[in-house]
Amino acid sequence: MTRSSKKPSDRAGHPGPVLFYNETILEHFTNPRNAGELPPEETDGFGLAGDPHCGDQMKLWICVRSGRIAKIAFKSFGCPGAIATSSMLTALAQGKSIQEAKGITDDDVVEALGGIPERKKHCSLLGVKALQAAIADWENRGSIPKEARP
């Protein structure tokens, strides 16, 4: 149990104030990991994901070296849940092999954050989708010689 989950606002079904995010989420929201973009020369894959339910949007860049995610960066337009889950997702994916990165699920992100308010669960899908899109982009690019890429 996280500290903030003891607040009365955390009762099931109650919308509650924004502060019922736990300390880990608040920390990732305040100091997001891997925030920003990768320069074009380091970008081996790019993914974009949007959540039509809340209007949140995420962009994600990966740099792949020897089959591993050497660098990762993201930008996010969204609620605290979207920012914190995006940040945690990039932290989880950093250094992983492509195969391992493909296996990261939204539940992994939520677990790593120590839980997330029920109404924000859908946020964690955003980052996972963006990562999968970036990996798919990398795989597609792989069939095109680097010199011939746009």
Add this chain to the structure above:
Amino acid sequence: MIYLDHNATTPLSAQVLQAMMPYLRECWGNPSSPYRFGGEARAAVEEARARIARCAGCKPSEIVFTASGTESDNLAVRGVARASRSRGRHIVTTAIEHHAVLKTCEALAEEGYQVTYLPVTPAGVVDLSTLAESLTPETVLVTVMHANNETGVLQPVEEIGRLVHRHGILLHVDAVQTAGKFPHRFADIGADLVSFSGHKFYGPKGSAGLYVREGTPLSPLLTGGAHEMGLRAGTENVAGIVGLAEALDLALYSSQEEGRRLRRLRDRFESLVRGTAPSAKFNGASAERVPNTSSISFKDVDGESVVLALDLKGICASTGSACSTGEPEPSHVLLAMGLSPREAQGTVRVSLGRDTQEEDIEATAKALAEVVERLRALSSA
């Protein structure tokens, strides 16, 4: 902590608490009891009713005590609809009402009533020409808020009253955001029913009221004992009612001076924000507004993220109305004013109050600039 969410709620005034204490401690009798101990509580309730009537400019018998602004709105809208069923089943409201009115109208629509939702101008003011067109012989009630809780924009309720009364239609005004903020008596608005709620003007939560003009057809929501002229059964919240009267009296006493002070601070705040975020949009700023409210749309950032980042800096502000926080849908009020869902998503509401000082405004504008800049740098939009 810097508290800038007075449209959500206000702190209980020390003087109000003092007035309430005897009715929480010594004088805890039931006002309906036949002995003198109950009579003391009855006297307190009726004295409070008379005091509020003086503030409101009406007869004491025209004030009904309820437990919330939401209940007052429900009593007014459902109560008139049910009592006027044989006359007609059409209700006119606006697209920017509080959920207490909107959801009640939706519930009535499911019971077979027809509901018209009037549009608003980009400045957030109800379009009067559409009101005239919307009225039919079936129309029994028009319900319009006095000031919008998200933008503070004032609605032309006096004009609306004159128009609907010419057609023999009743007017309900949700004055929850204006009661205690203006020196004028809210019965003078020209409405047949007016909702007000204590905790918006430094009174206790759980204590509110409805002005009901004499002769207005109204069915109760709560049936039981003959409390509140048969319009609201249930043992009176004596301390809450005493607090409501004390708070309204106090608020009205200083409303003019306080209004001027808040307007100056609000305008200063908006000019500071304009200086650091030139693309910021001030919703409803071209209309007449309550003096304490500012609704700001920032480009490319999410309002909830701004609110949380401010919260972590010890500043309490809000996205839209407090009740809809947690809903992923963008504000119905801002969408009705023509904002895009993205613009609505980037909106923050700041509402000033009695304890707000110049330095709070300056600190908040500075924090807001930092937060918006940080989130914008992170933004993918």
